[in-house]
Each structure stands twice: as structure tokens, then as C-alpha cells.
Amino acid sequence: MIRRAERIGFLALPGLSFLAIIYALPLFMLLLKSFQIDGQFSILEYVTFFSDNYSMSVLWRTLRVAFLTTGLALLIAYPTAIIMARAKGIWLSVFLVAMVLPMSVGVIVKAFAWSILFRTRGVLNDTLMSLGLTEAPIRMLFTETALIIGAANVFLPFMVLPIYTVLRQMDSRLPEATVSLGATPVFRFMNVTLPLSLPGVVAGCAFTFSLAISMYVIPSLIVGERQQTLSMLTARSFLYLRNEALGATISSILLIIAISVVLGSSWLASRLGARQ
């Protein structure tokens, strides 16, 4: 039996070697390339990037948008997940469809829909004007707020579902037990529900943040070329500027951020798991 359990490990080889060659190796080579100029080790590209005002402003914008998108998504997702975890029957179906259908529709369709909504002569402005909230149409498309709203919309299901899954698994009698012991609702939420749901919150935030930091289709449709993000700058340096050194540096920065988010969140998740 032991021999078979060891032999079974070889079944992982085709998939693992595929990912090692077609995914890990290219990423590693890209990272290596960003530290090289004419075959020599150099951090010159990074020095150039971090001392350039324009690229720094793009870096900050990317981080800011990703943080705010994650925050907005969490703000909407948490109460929704609480309700979803308690919902039954038709309401549960409504919530599930509202999560899974947008997830299945794809980014391009949704980003395109938001670009229609945010147009100066679009639905949102028409509604605002007919309600008398504003006299003249507000410029919404091409603004950072529009980008954050659109991005939060696209990534929302990825925030709701992990929190919902954790809350659903939580023994529903637990909060009631604390009530019978005389705890106030606030005390109960802060000391029972919130700590138990934290692994879901961490998973949702990490996933949303890593998607938001590297999104490309959403900003190109909603804010366009005027306000670049790191991904757009990468695409531009490869596809239009043909400046591969710059592209490799920016992609490596994105890669390093993504890897730290993955490692950081799994570290946090294991610590939270150990505490419980």
C-alpha cells in the first residue's frame, strides 16, 4: 500500500511539468530579464521606474484603485453574505443567480455595459437629471470613480462567495447561544460572527485585490488611455511602444505585488485557522 501511495505521486507529473514549463519558467525568465541589461545584472530599469514621476503616479493610481475597489466590494459584500447565509428557498435562489450569472457573463460584456451607463448622455445622467438632482450632465466616463464602481461590480461575486461559504458553515446556533448567555448584539457580532468569518474576508479581499491590481479590460473601456494603470502601461510598452525593457520591469512589479498578496493572504489564513 505504501508503495502505491508513493507511486501515485507520479500522476501529478504531466500537469506539474506542463505548468512548470508553460507558466512558472516563462514568469521566472521575465523576472530575470527585468534585472538584466545586455546580459549583465542591473537594477537600472527599476531605478529609472521608481525615480520617474509619471510611472510613480501610475503605480499609486493602480494601488489606490485596487484598494478602493476592494474596500467598496467588501462594504457591499459583507451584509449581503450575512443575508445570503440566512436565506432559504426562493430568496437563496435569487441571490445565487445574482452571483453566478454575472460571474459567467465575462468581463468584456460587463465593462462595455458600464461604459454605456457612464456616458455623458447615458442612462445614469438621464436619471439624475430627470430626478432633478443635477442640472447639466456630469462627466462620469473616464473618471476614477467610474472605474472603481465598475471594477467593484465585476469583482463583487468573488468577495461575496468566500464570506458566504464561511458564514453558511458556521453553526447558526452559535450566536443564539451567546444571546442566551446574555450577550448584546454588538458584542455577539464583534466576538462571534466577525472572527469566524475572517478567513472568508481574507480570501475574498486577497482575490479581489489581485484581480483589481492587474485588471486591463475594465480600465481600458471605462477610463481609456488618459489615466493609465500598470497593466495598461505594460500592454502599451509591448504592443505599441515596443519598449520591452520597460514592459518587463512593470510586469515584474505587478508580478511581485501579486505573489506577495498570494503569500501574505495564505499566511494570514493559516494563522487565522490556527487560532480557531
Add this chain to the structure above:
Amino acid sequence: MTGTDRISLALCWLFAIACVIFLMLPIVITLAASFTSSAVYTLPPPELSLRWYQSLQQRSGLWDAVKLSLNLAVVSTLLSLILGTLAAIAVTRGSFRGREAIATFTVSPLMMPGLVVGVALLQFFREIGLRDAYTSLLLGHIVITLPFVMRTLLASMAAFNFSLVDAARTLGLSYPRAILQVLVPNLAPAYLTGGLFAFLASMDNYPISIFLTDARNKTLPIKMLQYLEEQPDPSLAAMSSGLILLACVVLIIASRTVGLNRMIQG
């Protein structure tokens, strides 16, 4: 229930309803915009018309892009299901060290920036002299689909009772046959869920595909963004509605066979 309880619960309901409306908004807008008779996006449409659906026939290269995208999504998902089954069995049943790390590694492409993976593949394929666009796209799309399959298969195999496979072996089935006839049918919901999400992710991918295409091999997302730049009329909403219809069909299949709640937790 105390008063504070009722107020906070009502507040949560308010958020939840707003969230549902917010999530459905882009889909409703796209559908509404696609049936307009006017040449620009005006909502609500002044008159209902199917003219933009008819105009899709005149879009050059649209059908080729649809065919290429479907081809890539189906082939890469099937290959991922095979690779994923083998790897997930190894991780679940093996006794070697580093199984956790392998599990994390195989799911990790989900969280890596797609554009960076695309750039890395572009340079790598150039380095090894791979010039064929279809092959590059297919390899890239397996990187997209494999983590979706791995995620669901790992979760469901952890809960699967492997003594069923052992029982089938004592009844005389070879190991591969036992996997095919016992494990795969038992985990059908996971295969369907992982497969469907993988398929949809491949259909929708832009950031990796854009670096691997050539003039003759353009996937649907690339073609759609190109149309959007060249001629952004409501026929794009009609195309999008087609994709929404595809997603609805996939979901109806999934909810009838697996159930939506199981689908998202797989």
C-alpha cells in the same frame, strides 16, 4: 430579537437587495441596448428592433472569431480535465511531501496578473521558436483553465471515499478503468462545475490571448475590443447579448444537474 437586531438586519437586507440590483444592472442594460432601433445607445430604446442582430452577419471575421474561441475553450478545458484529474489524485492520495505546495501552485494562475502571464508566454514562445498562433493560444488557454479545474477537483476529491476505487480494483478493474468508471461518475458535479467555469474563463480571456494572436487567429474578445475601437455601434450590445445567452444556457444546465449552491462551493 431585540430592537438593535431588527434594525441591523433590515439594514443588511437593504444592502443585499441593492447588491442584487447592482450586479444585474450591466446585464439588463446590455440586453435593453441590443434591441434598440437607433444607431446610438439610447435607453430606454425608442423602438424595439432586431436590426443590430441582423447587422452581425455583415461583421467581417466575427464567425471565425467565435469558432476559434469555442475551439480553444473546448479543447483546453478537456485537456485540463485530464491533466487535472491525474494531478488531483496524486495530491489527494499520494504520501509524498510538498503536496500542499503543489495544490497551491496549480491553483495559483488564478491570482497571477493575466497580462503578465501573456507577456511572459510571448517572450518564452519567441525564445523557443514557437510561431504557430493556434498552438501558442492553446497552451496559454490551458494555463487559464487548469486552475479552475484543479480548484474544484481538489475540493471534491478531499471528500471522496477512495475505498470505492479500491473495491472496484478488487473486483478486477484496472486502476485507469476504476478511475474512469467509479471516480469520474461519482465526481460528475465537480467535473461539470470546474469544466464550465474553465470554459467560460477561456471564452472571456483577453489579457493572455492578446499577446499570442496573429492577424489570422483572433479570438472573440480580441475581435470585440477591435470592433469597439473601430465601429462602436449597438451591434456590440447584440454580440454581448449572445454571450449572456450562452452564460444562461450554461447556468441552466448547471443548476438542473448540480444545483447552484453546490456549484459555487465546489
